[in-house]
Amino acid sequence: MSDPKHYDYIVLGAGIVGLSIARELIKREPDAQLLVIEKEDQLGRHASGRNSGVLHSGIYYPEGSLKAKVCRAGAKLMADYCDEYNLPIQHVGKVVVPIREEDDPQVDLLYRRAQANGVHIELIDDKSLKKIEPEARTASGRALYSPDTAIVESLTILNHIKQQLVDHGVLFRYSSRCSNADSERSVVHCDGGSSFGYGHLYNATGAYADRIAKMFGVGTQYTLIPFKGSYYKLRPDADVAIRGLVYPVPNLDVPFLGVHSVKNIKGDTYFGPSAMPALGREHYRGLEGLNISEVVRISWYLLGQLRYNKQGFRKLLREESARMSKSGFASAARNLIPRVKDGMLETCDKVGIRPQLLDTDKRELVMDFLVEGKGNTTHVLNAISPAFTSAFSFADLVVSTSSGHADGF
Numbered sequence: 001m002s003d004p005k006h007y008d009y010i011v012l013g014a015g016i017v018g019l020s021i022a023r024e025l026i027k028r029e030p031d032a033q034l035l036v037i038e039k040e041d042q043l044g045r046h047a048s049g050r051n052s053g054v055l056h057s058g059i060y061y062p063e064g065s066l067k068a069k070v071c072r073a074g075a076k077l078m079a080d081y082c083d084e085y086n087l088p089i090q091h092v093g094k095v096v097v098p099i100r101e102e103d104d105p106q107v108d109l110l111y112r113r114a115q116a117n118g119v120h121i122e123l124i125d126d127k128s129l130k131k132i133e134p135e136a137r138t139a140s141g142r143a144l145y146s147p148d149t150a151i152v153e154s155l156t157i158l159n160h161i162k163q164q165l166v167d168h169g170v171l172f173r174y175s176s177r178c179s180n181a182d183s184e185r186s187v188v189h190c191d192g193g194s195s196f197g198y199g200h201l202y203n204a205t206g207a208y209a210d211r212i213a214k215m216f217g218v219g220t221q222y223t224l225i226p227f228k229g230s231y232y233k234l235r236p237d238a239d240v241a242i243r244g245l246v247y248p249v250p251n252l253d254v255p256f257l258g259v260h261s262v263k264n265i266k267g268d269t270y271f272g273p274s275a276m277p278a279l280g281r282e283h284y285r286g287l288e289g290l291n292i293s294e295v296v297r298i299s300w301y302l303l304g305q306l307r308y309n310k311q312g313f314r315k316l317l318r319e320e321s322a323r324m325s326k327s328g329f330a331s332a333a334r335n336l337i338p339r340v341k342d343g344m345l346e347t348c349d350k351v352g353i354r355p356q357l358l359d360t361d362k363r364e365l366v367m368d369f370l371v372e373g374k375g376n377t378t379h380v381l382n383a384i385s386p387a388f389t390s391a392f393s394f395a396d397l398v399v400s401t402s403s404g405h406a407d408g409f
């Protein structure tokens with residue numbers, strides 16, 4: 001059997017993380033032979049093309065976490081990138097409001113975190129909130145304001161990065177699912193029988209990252225559980241004008257930010273995303289993306305989480321179940337914007353899946369980004385939000401660490 005074609009680097013997955021890693025590699029080594037392998041026939045079919053499009057400023061993340069390390073810098077790099085290439089970006093700002101009186105102490109906690117992370121944040125009272133976002137409500141009379149939070153067009157950014165990579169000689173192989181690996185020979189195999197050799201391999205396969213990592217004996221204590229993020233659209237004729245983004249003070253025990261208002265570049269407003277466990281890694285709607293073995297695997301872990309109730313899992317599920325109906329969703333929106341009525345929301349096809357890593361030893365959802373390496377392979381195992389925002393600085397850290405130029409994660 002002849003040797004498969006060899007590349008200096010192979011990146012698995014052409015989401016924002018894979019593309020940003022490829023961009024970082026080619027910046028450092030313009031002559032490197034680089035192949036990106038993507039199972040879909042186009043970009044943005046999964047999380048990177050289905051997100052809220054918010055460049056987070058870095059308020060939420062505890063000091064010392066990877067998210068804290070890369071979010072603020074990543075947001076700036078991504079915003080500069082949009083400015084440099086004239087890609088749509090709007091600095092709409094964001095308010096974070098306590099929706100219950102008892103959430104008020106979290107306002108101080110987030111304020112301290114934001115300051116520790118070097119994020120521009122303002123602690124505001126009800127009067128200032130009304131000036132910034134007249135329709136928003138705070139349960140305690142206080143809120144946070146992040147003027148730097150911006151919105152972008154995720155798909156436009158993905159396509160722009162890809163085109164730059166192509167122009168720099170990076171090869172893309174679409175409709176090519178990596179299905180197996182021979183780590184001793186440094187070869188990956190794809191569906192259809194093609195194989196490729198690598199000097200170093202980066203696994204950035206999002207919802208499948210745990211599966212690919214295990215082919216290399218990496219991340220054996222982890223498994224990915226999908227959470228579905230659905231949205232409702234605010235009817236264009238609704239008599240409620242939301243200027244920027246309105247978020248609740250989140251439950252900091254879980255890695256989700258709670259139902260919030262989102263605006264896109266065209267000016268449409270959505271409420272979402274929910275965070276309901278899904279039964280397949282691509283279970284976007286109906287029975288789509290389901291297979292029996294995955295349903296059994298995911299159900300098994302979900303039942304375990306319910307049984308041990310770590311991180312208040314039962315409460316999360318109770319709250320999410322209440323949002324499965326339109327009226328439940330509207331009620332979550334009313335916590336932020338009291339004048340929203342059920343009839344102002346319409347169903348829409350905007351939906352994404354957040355693949356969330358579960359540590360099966362600790363029985364906990366992993367809160368931070370997680371990257372593990374073995375030999376000449378690096379695996380991005382928990383590229384959850386704000387991985388879109390952070391992608392450029394995260395990729396810098398991933399590549400620096402894997403090439404021995406940084407201390408690690």
Ligand SMILES: Cc1cc2nc3c(=O)[nH]c(=O)nc-3n(C[C@H](O)[C@H](O)[C@H](O)COP(=O)(O)OP(=O)(O)OC[C@H]3O[C@@H](n4cnc5c(N)ncnc54)[C@H](O)[C@@H]3O)c2cc1C
Nearest residue numbers: 013015016017039048051052054178206229352384387389
């Ligand atoms: C509803 C929702 C809202 C969000 N909102 C925000 C936000 O506002 N701001 C923010 O910063 N982040 C947000 N996020 C998070 C952000 O979108 C993700 O963290 C980020 O897109 C992850 O990027 P990725 O490249 O790891 O994954 P993906 O975009 O899923 O890319 C992985 C790629 O790997 C490919 N792949 C998988 N398996 C294989 C295989 N075996 N072989 C080859 N290719 C494979 C997939 O087809 C896919 O294209 C949100 C996410 C969701 C779901």
